[in-house]
Amino acid sequence: MLNFLQGFSYGLFLSCIPWFCIGLLRPELAVPTLNPSRWQVVLRYWLVLPGAAFLLWLTSLWGGFGPSLAGWVAGLAAVAVSLPAERWWHRWRAKRADRLLRQEQARDAREHGVTELNPNNPPADADALVLDLCRVKGRLQQVGLIEYAGQADRLYARYDRIDGLLRQRFSDGELAAQRGVAVVRHVCGAAVERLAGMAEEGAAIAGLDARFANQRLARGDMLDPAEREALERRLRLIADTRSRLEQLAASNETALTALDELVVALARLDTGKPRHKVSAEQALEDLQRFSQRTADYGHSARRAEGEKG
Numbered sequence: 001m002l003n004f005l006q007g008f009s010y011g012l013f014l015s016c017i018p019w020f021c022i023g024l025l026r027p028e029l030a031v032p033t034l035n036p037s038r039w040q041v042v043l044r045y046w047l048v049l050p051g052a053a054f055l056l057w058l059t060s061l062w063g064g065f066g067p068s069l070a071g072w073v074a075g076l077a078a079v080a081v082s083l084p085a086e087r088w089w090h091r092w093r094a095k096r097a098d099r100l101l102r103q104e105q106a107r108d109a110r111e112h113g114v115t116e117l118n119p120n121n122p123p124a125d126a127d128a129l130v131l132d133l134c135r136v137k138g139r140l141q142q143v144g145l146i147e148y149a150g151q152a153d154r155l156y157a158r159y160d161r162i163d164g165l166l167r168q169r170f171s172d173g174e175l176a177a178q179r180g181v182a183v184v185r186h187v188c189g190a191a192v193e194r195l196a197g198m199a200e201e202g203a204a205i206a207g208l209d210a211r212f213a214n215q216r217l218a219r220g221d222m223l224d225p226a227e228r229e230a231l232e233r234r235l236r237l238i239a240d241t242r243s244r245l246e247q248l249a250a251s252n253e254t255a256l257t258a259l260d261e262l263v264v265a266l267a268r269l270d271t272g273k274p275r276h277k278v279s280a281e282q283a284l285e286d287l288q289r290f291s292q293r294t295a296d297y298g299h300s301a302r303r304a305e306g307e308k309g
Contacts, residue, residue: 006060007067011075020045032086
């Protein structure tokens with residue numbers, strides 16, 4: 001085992017020289033990080049790996065001198081084998097961090113008390129509009145637009161609340177209620193169409209990696225002019241699509257605000273059907289008169305007792 005480690009240390013130390021030269025010319029080939037630089041090349045192949053090889057060599061001297069051929073081969077191939085694995089690990093960490101960030105943004109964007117729709121299990125009493133909301137939410141989640149999927153939940157909450165208020169405030173078959181339902185369905189349907197459009201645009205740019213384009217552009221003058229132009233066009237395409245998504249989301253926020261205003265208006269609506277025969281103002285006046293009469297009765301009773309005394 002010590003002979004293998006000794007040969008491994010020799011092979012690892014010697015392999016640092018060509019990888020160091022390659023890294024100085026093209027850092028992305030020799031460094032597995034997402035944003036490689038020449039400083040990372042110097043740190044990795046001039047300090048870290050040679051230092052590790054030196055420590056392994058010192059440790060292996062306890063068994064005498066006799067490096068094995070298998071150790072030599074393993075040391076020479078160590079960097080070439082580890083680079084793809086390290087690249088995969090860094091990309092996996094970046095994707096995981098991005099996914100967690102999107103989930104956190106979605107939680108922050110979710111309103112308190114809003115019922116969350118399950119795309120795979122719609123409500124039992126769901127109509128066509130609610131089913132469309134479930135489908136479009138599932139589509140947004142599939143393409144990675146989790147921060148916008150919450151708008152489907154908020155639209156459903158407003159739609160359900162307004163439907164309940166219309167049933168409370170108006171009688172069945174009343175013209176005002178029918179018109180209100182039609183307008184609300186139209187507003188929510190338009191918002192669903194915008195969410196569906198956002199899902200399609202998000203799917204169109206889902207395969208475009210902005211991080212990769214920025215890494216390539218970071219090479220500076222070493223990059224071919226044609227490739228630079230293509231990468232810049234790709235980044236502009238991603239930015240324009242993101243801007244379009246923000247505009248559509250803002251339009252949905254306007255629709256949500258309009259629905260909120262309708263909820264408040266319905267809550268304040270007086271349909272001319274009082275639940276009590278006496279109005280609240282009349283009841284308050286009667287209560288004040290009763291209190292005054294009670295006080296007058298108390299004064300009269302004390303005066304009568306004084307006269308008897």
